[in-house]
Amino acid sequence: MAEASYEEAIAGLKKLLSEKAEFQETAAAKIRQITAELVAITAGSTHFDPVDRIRTGFTHFKKSKFDDFIENWVKICTPAKTKTQTNCTDMSFEDKCTNCEKEAVNVSLGNLLSYPFVRESVVNNKLFVRGAHYNFVSGAFELWNLDFKLTPSLVV
Incomplete structure (x- = not known):
């Protein structure tokens, strides 16, 4: 099931980039950035825990983005x-x-x-x-x- 979602995402990206050539440079830069981040994360460690990475990312988002958003929305x-x-x-x-x-x-x-x-x-x-x-x-x-x-x- 995850593989089908992955394949659909790649197909959608290929279609978008074939229709909107002006996005190709931006997409390539983003892919290089994400790849570099993943390499940096796994380079110094023999163990990479994606669940922990998601959890810490969620906690960071909640503290730095979501709480401020809700507070401003209530104000x-x-x-x-x-x-x-x-x-x-x-x-x-x-x-x-x-x-x-x-x-x-x-x-x-x-x-x-x-x-x-x-x-x-x-x-x-x-x-x-x-x-x-x-x-x-x-x-x-x-x-x-x-x-x-x-x-x-x-x-x-």
Whole structure:
């Protein structure tokens, strides 16, 4: 099974390189780099453990890339948390969490509008952006339209 995947990958690479000649130099450089890394790894050692290599690579990725990504992703929705804490003081904690989840969707919708091509398509009614929230416990699915206002430019 692994051999079939390997053969498919090689065939796919050959096809890509035959169609896109401009990638050949980059692909050759990458193959040389990977080969050199593998030679360097196995050169000083009589034992090479691929499972250990994968494990240490995963740990490195998680610590150096993934944790930062998740942290930054969660920070994006800080305005949703602030709005929920301000406007939902009389709700239960569970209801506040649900409200915050929905507000986080609204924040993401607002972020979509920061892309000029998305904003232009929404304004020209070529793209309709909607928010959604799914409650896994009750099975309820809520869908809402994007509510936004365009304000005229201010000249100072």
